[in-house]
Amino acid sequence: MKTNEDITRENWKGCKKKKRYKTEEEAKRKSKEYQMYYYKCKFCGGFHLTSSKPK
Numbered sequence: 001m002k003t004n005e006d007i008t009r010e011n012w013k014g015c016k017k018k019k020r021y022k023t024e025e026e027a028k029r030k031s032k033e034y035q036m037y038y039y040k041c042k043f044c045g046g047f048h049l050t051s052s053k054p055k
């Protein structure tokens, strides 16, 4: 089981590596294009794509 700390660290790592979308609309469009999910990032305030379903 993951702790909140682990999840935060993973998200931060993802934030630095991943492409950032400024708007939800853009992230949504790309997530459909790549058949992925998107989530709002609490670190940068933007959106990122993820292959795993957000909780």
Ligand SMILES: [Zn+2]
Residues within 6 Å of the ligand: 014, 015, 016, 020, 041, 042, 043, 044, 045, 046, 047, 048
């Ligand atoms: Zn981010």
